[in-house]
Amino acid sequence: MTRRPKLGQHFLADTAYRRKIVESLDMGKGDWTVEVGAGRGELTELLARSAAHVIAIELDAKLVAGLRQKFQDDERVAIVAGSILDLDLAALVRRAPEGKCLVFGNLPYYITSPILHRLLEARAGIRAMALLMQREVAERIVAEPGNKKFGYLSVMAQLLARPTILFDVPPGAFSPRPQVLSSLVQFRMSPMFPEWTAMRTERFLNFGKRCFGQKRKTLRNNLAAFYPQGGLDRALELLRLPAGVRAEQIPISKLADLFAKLECR
Numbered sequence: 001m002t003r004r005p006k007l008g009q010h011f012l013a014d015t016a017y018r019r020k021i022v023e024s025l026d027m028g029k030g031d032w033t034v035e036v037g038a039g040r041g042e043l044t045e046l047l048a049r050s051a052a053h054v055i056a057i058e059l060d061a062k063l064v065a066g067l068r069q070k071f072q073d074d075e076r077v078a079i080v081a082g083s084i085l086d087l088d089l090a091a092l093v094r095r096a097p098e099g100k101c102l103v104f105g106n107l108p109y110y111i112t113s114p115i116l117h118r119l120l121e122a123r124a125g126i127r128a129m130a131l132l133m134q135r136e137v138a139e140r141i142v143a144e145p146g147n148k149k150f151g152y153l154s155v156m157a158q159l160l161a162r163p164t165i166l167f168d169v170p171p172g173a174f175s176p177r178p179q180v181l182s183s184l185v186q187f188r189m190s191p192m193f194p195e196w197t198a199m200r201t202e203r204f205l206n207f208g209k210r211c212f213g214q215k216r217k218t219l220r221n222n223l224a225a226f227y228p229q230g231g232l233d234r235a236l237e238l239l240r241l242p243a244g245v246r247a248e249q250i251p252i253s254k255l256a257d258l259f260a261k262l263e264c265r
Contacts, residue, residue, distance in 0.1 A: 142154070
C-alpha cells in the first residue's frame with residue numbers, strides 16, 4: 001500500500017488492529033455501517049462480514065474503481081464516490097433502519113475536525129461511531145475543564161455524544177508509517193441535554209465558538225464584542241464566575257447556564 005499524498009491518508013495495515021476495531025463497533029443483527037475512507041477495502045471486507053450492509057465512502061477515483069471491482073458481487077456493500085465533506089451524509093445515514101447505523105472512519109489527520117463536525121451534524125440517525133485519529137486530537141475531544149486541551153472541539157463532542165478513547169494504534173500499524181500515535185475514539189450518540197431543540201443546540205455551539213474565540217483571552221473579553229457590558233457582567237456575577245476566568249476552566253453545564261442568561265432571557 002502507498003500513501004495518497006494529496007489526501008493525507010495512512011492505511012491501516014495491521015490485521016490484528018483491523019479485527020480489534022471491527023469488534024469495538026459491537027455490531028448487532030441488522031446493523032448498517034458507514035465507512036469513511038474505505039481505501040482498498042480491507043476493513044470494508046471485515047465490516048461486511050458482521051454488518052447487514054456497508055456504505056463505503058471513498059474520494060480517490062482509482063481506489064473507488066478498485067473497490068467497485070472488489071465488491072461487484074457483494075450486494076451488502078455500496079460504494080459511494082466523493083468527499084465526506086461534500087456528500088449528503090444525512091441522506092446516506094437515513095438508508096439504514098432507525099437505530100441501526102454505525103460509523104467507522106480512519107480519518108486523514110489534516111481534516112479530522114471538519115469531518116467530525118460533518119458526522120455530528122448527521123447525528124440524528126447514528127447510534128455510535130468509532131473514529132481513528134491522531135492521539136493529540138483524541139485528547140482534545142475527551143479533555144475535561146481545567147485541562148489546557150479543553151476547547152470548542154471538546155464542548156461540541158461532549159455536548160452531542162459521549163466520547164471515549166478505546167485504545168491507541170502505534171505508527172507501525174500503518175502504511176506508510178505516520179510520525180504520530182493514533183487513537184480509536186468511540187462516540188455514543190447520547191446528547192448532554194436531550195431536551196434541547198436542534199435550534200437551541202446550534203445557538204449554543206455558536207456561543208461556544210465565541211467563548212473560545214481566542215484562548216489567551218478571558219471569557220469576558222471573548223464575549224465582550226457580542227453582549228452589552230452590563231448584562232455580561234451581571235450574568236458572570238450571578239453564576240459566580242470571576243472576571244478573569246477563561247472558557248477552558250468552565251464545565252459545559254456552567255457554559256450552558258451562562259448561555260441561558262445571555263441569550264435565552
